[in-house]
Amino acid sequence: xxxxxxxxxxxxxxxxxxxxxxxxxxxxxxxxxxxxxxxxxxxxxxxxxxxxxxxxxxxxxxxxxxxxxxxxxxxxxxxxxxxxxxxxxxxxxxxxxxxxxxxxxxxxxxxxxxxxxxxxxxxxxxxxxxxxxxxxxxxxxxxxxxxxxxxxxxxxxxxxxxxxxxxxxxxxxxxxxxxxxxxxxxxxxxxxxxxxxxxxxxxxxxxxxxxxxxxxxxxxxxxxxxxxxxxxxxxxxxxxxxxx
Amino acid sequence: xxxxxxxxxxxxxxxxxxxxxxxxxxxxxxxxxxxxxxxxxxxxxxxxxxxxxxxxxxxxxxxxxxxxxxxxxxxxxxxxxxxxxxxxxxxxxxxxxxxxxxxxxxxxxxxxxxxxxxxxxxxxxxxxxxxxxxxxxxxxxxxxxxxxxxxxxxxxxxxxxxxxxxxxxxxxxxxxxxxxxxxxxxxxxxxxxxxxxxxxxxxxxxxxxxxxxxxxxxxxxxxxxxxxxxxxxxxxxxxxxxxx
Numbered sequence: 029x030x031x032x033x034x035x036x037x038x039x040x041x042x043x044x045x046x047x048x049x050x051x052x053x054x055x056x057x058x059x060x061x062x063x064x065x066x067x068x069x070x071x072x073x074x075x076x077x078x079x080x081x082x083x084x085x086x087x088x089x090x091x092x093x094x095x096x097x098x099x100x101x102x103x104x105x106x107x108x109x110x111x112x113x114x115x116x117x118x119x120x121x122x123x124x125x126x127x128x129x130x131x132x133x134x135x136x137x138x139x140x141x142x143x144x145x146x147x148x149x150x151x152x153x154x155x156x157x158x159x160x161x162x163x164x165x166x167x168x169x170x171x172x173x174x175x176x177x178x179x180x181x182x183x184x185x186x187x188x189x190x191x192x193x194x195x196x197x198x199x200x201x202x203x204x205x206x207x208x209x210x211x212x213x214x215x216x217x218x219x220x221x222x223x224x225x226x227x228x229x230x231x232x233x234x235x236x237x238x239x240x241x242x243x244x245x246x247x248x249x250x251x252x253x254x255x256x257x258x259x260x261x262x263x264x265x266x267x268x269x270x271x272x
Numbered sequence: 273x274x275x276x277x278x279x280x281x282x283x284x285x286x287x288x289x290x291x292x293x294x295x296x297x298x299x300x301x302x303x304x305x306x307x308x309x310x311x312x313x314x315x316x317x318x319x320x321x322x323x324x325x326x327x328x329x330x331x332x333x334x335x336x337x338x339x340x341x342x343x344x345x346x347x348x349x350x351x352x353x354x355x356x357x358x359x360x361x362x363x364x365x366x367x368x369x370x371x372x373x374x375x376x377x378x379x380x381x382x383x384x385x386x387x388x389x390x391x392x393x394x395x396x397x398x399x400x401x402x403x404x405x406x407x408x409x410x411x412x413x414x415x416x417x418x419x420x421x422x423x424x425x426x427x428x429x430x431x432x433x434x435x436x437x438x439x440x441x442x443x444x445x446x447x448x449x450x451x452x453x454x455x456x457x458x459x460x461x462x463x464x465x466x467x468x469x470x471x472x473x474x475x476x477x478x479x480x481x482x483x484x485x486x487x488x489x490x491x492x493x494x495x496x497x498x499x500x501x502x503x504x505x506x507x508x509x510x511x512x513x514x515x516x
Contacts, residue, residue, distance in 0.1 A: 105451065166426065166450065166451075167450050167452075170425055170426045170450065171451075180425075180426075181417065181418060182426075184410075188432055205409075205410040205411065206414065207410075207412075207415075208411075
């Protein structure tokens with residue numbers, strides 16, 4: 029992993045806009061742990077990381093139905109809930125009542141950050157506006173932040189913009205709400221495609237590699253595939269590159 | 273000022289939704305100070321509190337044009353800027369360039385909180401989601417918070433809801449984005465009409481009296497005009513009433 033300096037761009041950037049799932053929080057480990065805790069009380073065992081993977085695998089297709097106007101706007105809690113019921117059936121888990129389903133669905137509100145996030149945020153917050161720019165809905169991001177102590181200055185992203193990434197509006201409306209030009213905003217993500225989309229709309233970009241987001245055998249997003257402004261291995265390196 | 277206990281409602285409330293201008297920040301003193309500082313460098317003197325009052329007097333009529341669809345959506349920075357030009361003319365102040373006007377307009381991004389706000393927030397934040405539910409646009413609230421160290425969990429309100437208070441959607445969309453029922457949200461304001469509107473849409477209510485919002489001769493909102501859940505003289509009393 030190489031670290032490049034963001035000094036040349038740091039002066040112009042006013043807001044850091046963070047992807048959340050995978051970039052800020054370790055969704056796979058957290059969801060698997062949450063499921064394991066719930067079902068072990070009921071003497072039920074499954075491959076919970078595999079369950080988390082299957083749940084997540086339905087994420088992009090579900091949003092794609094919204095992006096392509098095949099259905100009206102539905103926030104991520106709604107999409108997660110529909111997908112949860114499908115994956116429970118796949119894993120032969122039946123008989124849960126509505127309150128159990130609600131609790132399980134909120135596993136996505138209880139995700140833990142990667143260990144470098146909290147100290148990284150403390151440094152970055154001194155100098156920059158810290159905005160979430162996630163496909164997660166507002167309640168999900170707010171509840172996650174309260175539990176995990178993530179010090180967002182503002183919760184933006186898909187639900188506020190009315191558009192899922194990678195729709196242009198998800199980025200452009202977020203910048204507009206901040207009263208900033210796109211080039212004053214830096215997208216921070218562990219995903220090449222998110223950054224390439226953001227850059228296409230004028231955002232600055234920081235790639236933070238999360239090589240175990242998808243578990244030990246991850247094959248995607250292990251390296252930066254484009255000339256991003258910053259390439260870092262964690263939020264500490266990001267903070268250093270951004271002059272914090 | 274009497275303080276009533278919010279203990280009976282504190283258990284159900286998850287989010288405190290704050291009016292900002294007047295309730296959290298002392299706009300009149302702050303705007304007057306900002307104008308005084310800008311113009312004294314240019315050897316220009318006026319009655320700056322009176323200027324602030326005139327600027328604020330144009331606030332409700334300007335929003336009313338949006339509420340009644342007499343013009344398309346315009347955020348508060350835009351309305352403030354139009355009103356600023358009118359008041360400058362009123363006070364016979366001419367010849368400012370666009371950069372000066374932008375700077376002056378951002379006086380509303382540089383408002384100071386009342387002295388009890390920061391310690392009150394620190395107590396309330398432990399137990400509740402702290403949301404702004406202001407007519408101020410997102411950039412205004414975020415920039416104000418960065419400067420004054422206001423620890424919002426989430427910035428909601430008019431621009432995010434696409435509706436100025438007291439339109440129902442300003443309250444209802446804010447609750448919806450939090451994933452909460454209106455009765456799990458408590459509106460905190462120094463203004464009876466804001467609280468009465470919020471209560472009409474199911475919100476809990478806390479009146480915090482700010483007897484000098486409009487200066488030493490204030491005649492409005494000196495007492496609660498309805499049966500609010502909490503009546504307090506500052507955010508310390510509010511925190512105590514809410515079990516913090």
